[in-house]
Amino acid sequence: xxxxxxxxxxxxxxxxxxxxxxxxxxxxxxxxxxxxxxxxxxxxxxxxxxxxxxxxxxxxxxxxxxxxxxxxxxxxxxxxxxxxxxxxxxxxxxxxxxxxxxxxxxxxxxxxxxxxxxxxxxxxxxxxxxxxxxxxxxxxxxxxxxxxxxxxxxxxxxxxxxxxxxxxxxxxxxxxxxxxxxxxxxxxxxxxxxxxxxxxxxxxxxxxxxxxxxxxxxxxxxxxxxxxxxxxxxxxxxxxxxxxxxxxxxxxxxxxxxxxxxxxxxxxxxxxxxxxxxxxxxxxxxxxxxxxxxxxxxxxxxxxxxxxxxxxxxxxxxxxxxxxxxxxxxxx
Numbered sequence: 001x002x003x004x005x006x007x008x009x010x011x012x013x014x015x016x017x018x019x020x021x022x023x024x025x026x027x028x029x030x031x032x033x034x035x036x037x038x039x040x041x042x043x044x045x046x047x048x049x050x051x052x053x054x055x056x057x058x059x060x061x062x063x064x065x066x067x068x069x070x071x072x073x074x075x076x077x078x079x080x081x082x083x084x085x086x087x088x089x090x091x092x093x094x095x096x097x098x099x100x101x102x103x104x105x106x107x108x109x110x111x112x113x114x115x116x117x118x119x120x121x122x123x124x125x126x127x128x129x130x131x132x133x134x135x136x137x138x139x140x141x142x143x144x145x146x147x148x149x150x151x152x153x154x155x156x157x158x159x160x161x162x163x164x165x166x167x168x169x170x171x172x173x174x175x176x177x178x179x180x181x182x183x184x185x186x187x188x189x190x191x192x193x194x195x196x197x198x199x200x201x202x203x204x205x206x207x208x209x210x211x212x213x214x215x216x217x218x219x220x221x222x223x224x225x226x227x228x229x230x231x232x233x234x235x236x237x238x239x240x241x242x243x244x245x246x247x248x249x250x251x252x253x254x255x256x257x258x259x260x261x262x263x264x265x266x267x268x269x270x271x272x273x274x275x276x277x278x279x280x281x282x283x284x285x286x287x288x289x290x291x292x293x294x295x296x297x298x299x300x301x302x303x304x305x306x307x308x309x310x311x312x313x314x315x316x317x318x319x320x321x322x323x324x325x326x327x328x329x330x331x332x
Contacts, residue, residue: 107173237311284323
């Protein structure tokens with residue numbers, strides 16, 4: 001199983017761009033509705049999308065992963081707990097995660113994955129040991145930690161996850177109502193189309209059709225009017241990356257990079273392949289190393305490509321922060 005809206009290796013899937021945009025629109029609508037109710041002075045009845053607290057912790061298998069995790073992650077960050085019955089540390093961590101997620105009151109959902117019953121998911125996430133904890137936000141996988149961590153550290157990590165989900169994707173979670181009955185999850189409601197939804201949709205359609213040039217142009221059309229549009233910037237960076245590697249011969253590119261460590265073009269091409277293959281640290285490390293041994297225009301070309309790849313992954317990713325620090329050490 002390879003979920004459509006997720007990159008298992010760390011590269012943000014292009015389809016997540018659309019999910020993020022839809023989530024942002026829903027978040028804005030929710031805020032507007034909350035403000036309206038507040039201005040009218042009085043509580044409102046539970047919405048049709050409210051869920052009981054029991055719906056915040058779910059067991060997930062391979063068959064329901066796309067629905068219960070990927071699709072849901074456009075509404076609320078989903079924390080993945082990989083565990084097994086025989087794992088003693090799991091028995092310490094899982095109840096703690098359940099309590100902290102429940103305390104978050106709809107800002108998070110916990111999805112528990114029994115690795116013995118879901119070997120394919122374990123392989124796709126490249127799990128080396130359990131317990132292992134990941135998060136999925138707008139279809140994007142974020143590794144959190146492995147093993148049992150102190151409660152305060154986990155609490156801080158989850159708080160950062162909530163903050164990233166809201167600030168970067170506009171995802172504010174789901175409404176929890178103890179008396180809610182008859183719903184296993186949030187009900188998705190239609191929201192008015194935003195001013196650039198048609199262009200963003202055109203980009204996704206072009207990507208699905210393999211028309212990378214059309215996708216690049218669609219994203220550029222959005223940015224021409226709205227240079228700060230997060231979804232368009234992310235989509236453009238990824239579409240341009242895919243266009244660059246589309247006709248590469250991987251074996252030739254990697255051979256050239258191995259034989260010419262000081263050739264900026266060879267290292268840049270190999271880094272693009274690394275990133276598309278999900279080897280994020282390898283791509284960043286390759287270009288940082290290339291910056292060390294190049295000068296002048298060659299160094300600038302490598303540095304600029306590294307900054308472009310940062311855009312593909314996203315500024316909030318810890319691997320980007322680490323690579324920025326490494327780059328700064330080399331440059332200064």
